[in-house]
Amino acid sequence: MKFWIGAAATVALAAGLALSGANEYFFYAGYVVLQFVVLATAWNILGGYAGYVNFGTAAFFGIGAYTAVLLFKAAGAPLGVQILAAACASGLLGFGTGLLTLRLRGIFFSIATVAVIFIMQTAIVNWRYVGGATGVQLLRPPAMPPFDSYTRMLFVVMAIMAVVGVCIARYIEVSRIGRGLRAIRDSEEAAECSGVPTLKLKLFACTVSGALMGAAGAPLPMYMSFLEPASSFDLNYSVSALAMPMIGGTSHWLGPVIGAILLGSVQQIVTVTISNEINVLVVGVLLVVFVVAAPDGVLGLLRKLKWFHRSFR
Amino acid sequence: MVPPLLQIRGVSKHFGGFAALSEVSLEVAPGERFGLIGPNGSGKTTLINCVSGALRNESGSIAFDGAEISRLPAYQRTRRGIARSFQIPRPFKSMSVLENLVVPLGYVVGLGDTDAHAEALRMLETIGLADKAATPSNRLSQVELRKLELARAMAARPRLLISDEAMAGLAGNEVDEVLKILFDLNATGITIIMIEHIMQAVMRFSQRVICLDAGRIICEGTPAGIVKNPDVQRAYLGA
Numbered sequence: 001m002k003f004w005i006g007a008a009a010t011v012a013l014a015a016g017l018a019l020s021g022a023n024e025y026f027f028y029a030g031y032v033v034l035q036f037v038v039l040a041t042a043w044n045i046l047g048g049y050a051g052y053v054n055f056g057t058a059a060f061f062g063i064g065a066y067t068a069v070l071l072f073k074a075a076g077a078p079l080g081v082q083i084l085a086a087a088c089a090s091g092l093l094g095f096g097t098g099l100l101t102l103r104l105r106g107i108f109f110s111i112a113t114v115a116v117i118f119i120m121q122t123a124i125v126n127w128r129y130v131g132g133a134t135g136v137q138l139l140r141p142p143a144m145p146p147f148d149s150y151t152r153m154l155f156v157v158m159a160i161m162a163v164v165g166v167c168i169a170r171y172i173e174v175s176r177i178g179r180g181l182r183a184i185r186d187s188e189e190a191a192e193c194s195g196v197p198t199l200k201l202k203l204f205a206c207t208v209s210g211a212l213m214g215a216a217g218a219p220l221p222m223y224m225s226f227l228e229p230a231s232s233f234d235l236n237y238s239v240s241a242l243a244m245p246m247i248g249g250t251s252h253w254l255g256p257v258i259g260a261i262l263l264g265s266v267q268q269i270v271t272v273t274i275s276n277e278i279n280v281l282v283v284g285v286l287l288v289v290f291v292v293a294a295p296d297g298v299l300g301l302l303r304k305l306k307w308f309h310r311s312f313r
Numbered sequence: 314m315v316p317p318l319l320q321i322r323g324v325s326k327h328f329g330g331f332a333a334l335s336e337v338s339l340e341v342a343p344g345e346r347f348g349l350i351g352p353n354g355s356g357k358t359t360l361i362n363c364v365s366g367a368l369r370n371e372s373g374s375i376a377f378d379g380a381e382i383s384r385l386p387a388y389q390r391t392r393r394g395i396a397r398s399f400q401i402p403r404p405f406k407s408m409s410v411l412e413n414l415v416v417p418l419g420y421v422v423g424l425g426d427t428d429a430h431a432e433a434l435r436m437l438e439t440i441g442l443a444d445k446a447a448t449p450s451n452r453l454s455q456v457e458l459r460k461l462e463l464a465r466a467m468a469a470r471p472r473l474l475i476s477d478e479a480m481a482g483l484a485g486n487e488v489d490e491v492l493k494i495l496f497d498l499n500a501t502g503i504t505i506i507m508i509e510h511i512m513q514a515v516m517r518f519s520q521r522v523i524c525l526d527a528g529r530i531i532c533e534g535t536p537a538g539i540v541k542n543p544d545v546q547r548a549y550l551g552a
Binding site for chain 2: 197
C-alpha cells in the first residue's frame with residue numbers, strides 16, 4: 001500500500017512541478033535523471049536479479065529512439081504510440097538477443113551484448129531514411145495542454161515511465177519469477193534441478209528489460225529535436241545503466257532508483273559546473289569506490305541502519 | 314517382474330577425445346537402494362549429469378518410468394520426479410535456508426508462497442535444520458550444507474533421488490546422520506541412487522552396487538560380492 005501511495009505521489013509531484021513556474025532547465029536535467037531511473041531499473045531486472053551483466057543497454061535504448069523517429073517520420077505517430085512501439089521493438093530485440101546469447105554464461109554473455117550495440121549502430125548508420133550517419137532533424141509538435149512547453153511534458157512522461165518501470169521491476173522481484181531469477185544468479189544448475197525453467201525465465205527477463213530500455217529511448221528524439229547514431233548508441237548509456245544499480249544496490253527495486261538519482265544528479269551538476277567530459281570519470285570513480293567499499297551498494301549500507309531495516313524487510 | 318523406474322541403454326558421452334562414458338547400460342528398480350562406485354574420473358558424475366539433464370548424452374537412451382527423457386531440459390526431468398544433490402553443495406546463497414526449499418516447492422510442486430513456507434519449515438524440522446530456517450544459506454557448516462542439498466532435492470518430491478557424494482568430507486557420526494536420512498527417505502518409497510567414495514557407507518546402504526571404471530561398467534552385484542571382485546580391486550588399487 002505504502003508503495004502505491006509513493007508511486008502516485010511521485011507522478012503527482014512531477015506533474016505539479018511541471019505546471020509550476022520553475023526554471024525550464026530543471027526539467028531539461030530532470031528528464032535525463034528520470035531516463036536513467038528507467039534504464040537502471042530495466043538493467044537490474046536481468047543484471048541484478050538474474051546476474052546476467054548486460055553491456056548492450058545502448059543498443060536497446062538506441063533502437064527505441066530510432067523506432068520513434070521512424071514512426072514519427074513515416075506516420076506522424078503521437079508520442080504515446082512511439083513509446084509503445086519502441087518498447088515492442090526493443091523487447092523483440094531483447095528476445096532475439098536472449099535466444100542467441102543467453103546460453104552463454106558470465107563474461108561471454110556480456111561480450112556478446114556489446115556486439116549488439118555495434119550491429120545496431122551499423123545498421124542505422126547505413127539507413128538513409130532515418131538519417132544515416134549524419135542524423136535527422138525533427139520538428140517538435142506543439143505541447144499537449146495543460147503543458148506549455150514540450151520539455152515539461154516530456155519530464156512528466158518520463159516520470160510516469162519511471163514509475164511504471166519500477167512497478168514492473170517490483171512485481172517481478174516479489175513474484176515467483178523473481179525467486180527463480182535469484183536462484184539462477186546463485187546457481188543455474190541447482191535452479192534447473194529445482195524445477196526452474198532457467199532459459200525461459202532469462203528470456204523473459206531479457207525481453208522485459210529490453211522493452212523498458214527501448215521505452216526510455218523513445219522520447220529522446222523529441223527531447224533533442226535531433227537524433228544521430230553515435231550519441232544514441234553511446235556506450236556511456238551501457239556503463240551508466242550498469243553502474244547505477246551497482247551503486248544503489250542490485251537486490252531490491254529501490255537500489256537502481258537510488259543509484260540513478262544519485263549518479264544522474266551528480267552527472268548533471270558536474271556537466272554544468274565543470275565539464276561534460278568529467279561525467280565519465282565520475283561514473284568510473286564512484287563505481288570503483290562502491291565495488292570496493294560497499295559491494296551491496298547504498299542499500300547495503302542503509303540495511304545496517306535499524307529504521308531502514310524495519311521499513312524495507 | 315516390475316518394470317524399471319530408470320532404464321539407461323547404451324549411453325555414451327565424450328569430452329573432446331576423452332570418452333567419459335562408453336555404452337553404459339543399467340536399470341534401477343522402483344524403491345531400490347542403488348550404489349554407484351568407481352575411482353575418480355570413472356564417469357559416475359557424468360552419468361548422473363546425463364540422467365538429471367545437466368549434460369546431454371550423445372547416444373543411447375535414458376527412460377524414466379517408461380518414458381524417454383534424454384532430450385528433455387533438466388527442469389522438466391525434475392518435474393517428472395528426478396531430483397539430485399550436488400557433489401559440491403550449491404545452495405542458493407543469497408537466500409535463507411527456508412527460501413532454498415521454497416524454490417522447488419513453488420516451481421515443481423506448485424505451492425503458493427504461504428503453503429510453500431509452511432511445508433518448507435516442516436521439511437526442515439524432519440531433517441533437523443529448523444533452527445536454521447532464517448539463516449542465510451552461505452553461513453551453514455559443511456554437514457548443514459549437505460543436509461540442505463538433500464532437503465532441497467526432496468522438496469521437489471522426487472520418485473528418484475540421486476545423491477552425489479552427499480557424505481564426502483563429513484565426520485563419522487555425521488555420515489551416520491546423513492545415512493539415516495537416506496534410509497528414512499527410502500522407507501517412504503523413494504528410489505535412491507547413491508554415489509559415494511566412503512565404501513563403508515555405500516556398502517551399508519546399497520542393495521545392489523555397480524562399479525564404473527573409465528566410463529564402463531566393470532562389475533555389478535551385491536555389496537559383499539563387489540568388494541571381492543578382482544576387477545574392482547584392480548580399478549581401485551591398481552594392478
